Amino acid sequence: MKTSLVIISIFLSITACAQGMWLQRADAPSPRQGAIGFGIDSFGYAGLGIYHADSNDLWQYDPVSNSWARKASYPGLGRGGCTSLVIGSKAYVGLGYISASSQSYRDFWEYDPDLDSWTRKADFPGTRRFAAVNFSLNGKGYIGLGSIDTNIKVADLWEYDPMLDTWTQKADFPGQYRLEGTSFSLNGKGYLVAGMNPPIMERDVWEYDPSNDSWNRKNDFPSADTVRLDAVGFTIGSTAYISCGLSSHNGVYNDLWEYDNIHDTWIARDTLPAIGRGGPISFTIHGRAYVGLGTTAVGNGYTADLWEYVPDTTHTGISEIPGASSLIFPNPASEKLYLNREVLGASIIDISGRSYEVPCTNREVDLSGLSAGVYVLKVQNGKVYRFVKD
Numbered sequence: 001m002k003t004s005l006v007i008i009s010i011f012l013s014i015t016a017c018a019q020g021m022w023l024q025r026a027d028a029p030s031p032r033q034g035a036i037g038f039g040i041d042s043f044g045y046a047g048l049g050i051y052h053a054d055s056n057d058l059w060q061y062d063p064v065s066n067s068w069a070r071k072a073s074y075p076g077l078g079r080g081g082c083t084s085l086v087i088g089s090k091a092y093v094g095l096g097y098i099s100a101s102s103q104s105y106r107d108f109w110e111y112d113p114d115l116d117s118w119t120r121k122a123d124f125p126g127t128r129r130f131a132a133v134n135f136s137l138n139g140k141g142y143i144g145l146g147s148i149d150t151n152i153k154v155a156d157l158w159e160y161d162p163m164l165d166t167w168t169q170k171a172d173f174p175g176q177y178r179l180e181g182t183s184f185s186l187n188g189k190g191y192l193v194a195g196m197n198p199p200i201m202e203r204d205v206w207e208y209d210p211s212n213d214s215w216n217r218k219n220d221f222p223s224a225d226t227v228r229l230d231a232v233g234f235t236i237g238s239t240a241y242i243s244c245g246l247s248s249h250n251g252v253y254n255d256l257w258e259y260d261n262i263h264d265t266w267i268a269r270d271t272l273p274a275i276g277r278g279g280p281i282s283f284t285i286h287g288r289a290y291v292g293l294g295t296t297a298v299g300n301g302y303t304a305d306l307w308e309y310v311p312d313t314t315h316t317g318i319s320e321i322p323g324a325s326s327l328i329f330p331n332p333a334s335e336k337l338y339l340n341r342e343v344l345g346a347s348i349i350d351i352s353g354r355s356y357e358v359p360c361t362n363r364e365v366d367l368s369g370l371s372a373g374v375y376v377l378k379v380q381n382g383k384v385y386r387f388v389k390d
Helices: 002-013
Strands: 021-025 036-040 043-047 058-062 067-071 083-087 090-094 108-112 117-120 133-137 140-144 157-161 166-170 182-186 189-197 200-209 214-218 232-236 239-243 256-260 265-268 281-285 288-292 295-297 300-302 306-310 336-339 346-350 364-366 373-379 384-389
Touching: 036 083, 036 090, 043 281, 083 133, 083 140, 133 189, 182 232, 182 239, 232 281, 232 288
Parallel strands: 036 281, 133 182
Antiparallel strands: 021 306, 036 043, 043 058, 058 067, 083 090, 090 108, 108 117, 133 140, 140 157, 157 166, 182 189, 189 200, 200 214, 232 239, 239 256, 256 265, 281 288, 288 306, 295 300, 336 364, 346 373, 373 384
16 A cells, blocks of 8 residues: 555654653742652652741642642651652651751651651651752662751761661762762662762762662763752653752753763753752653752742653654654653644554544644554644654
């Protein structure tokens, strides 16, 4: 069939294009900095932090309805600079400081999203602190570094076992003491990037390997022009990213960097299309990251906006038509395919050449009636765009 041959030739002749896209979502209920953010199953969570006063509230974000719902408040005192991490289906929150008194804490709590309840766990055994780093690896949590106050920094690292509710001290961080570094988990290892050892802004990168309890220095963050503290790190699949943060001159960043751990290199990606900020939150849901809140300057300029990052995700070995990511996203897609501009009409064709008429309204294409597979979207000007239906 001629149509099939044309479509198949389109699939075989397309070339690669790697882009991502930022989409603005519903603002959080109130602005703040130094908040916590985490994702569990199909929901994101944000809470605590500082906005003129210390907060202990918790909010759940639903990406389907693009809305926020109030959840059970953190039982401890409201505070900023907390540590939060996810182990399995539970979140763990603690440490931090009270801005009015500069008092820091060691309490540690488990949040169960199914019950919407908090349970106090064994206190963090190290010195009370805020602005610590954290990552989750192989069913355990790791917390360390940070600051007791503006003059006392620490370099210890502790492992939390949620099954036993116990803490074990691990190898100290071998680099310079620091606070407000950025951390993330990637392929079974933890990473620490940049931060401050007052008054010095650092840009070194370290990898923690839990299998042998060791730290290994990696290539530095790209350049002295990008050193920062109070940035945010997140992981989508097997790729890690760092965004935002405060500069050495109290400026702010809104850039995005992708870390290639195979080649130990950093790649500049799609800049956040909003004002830069320090102390934002992030969480990841179903292959998409959400970044928001924070402060646009030290001590003021609090923000409440939330942005979704949809990365380029070409997993199939069939590359996209050049420019495809500029029109359609995400890719692969599940229930809906989104268009970043209006089209007068669209149809979908599978690899055998069969055409499907699908609902297309408000820049959304309903894919719920399609089976998993590889398709092209054909729009009214005759252009076609390859996508994958999960």
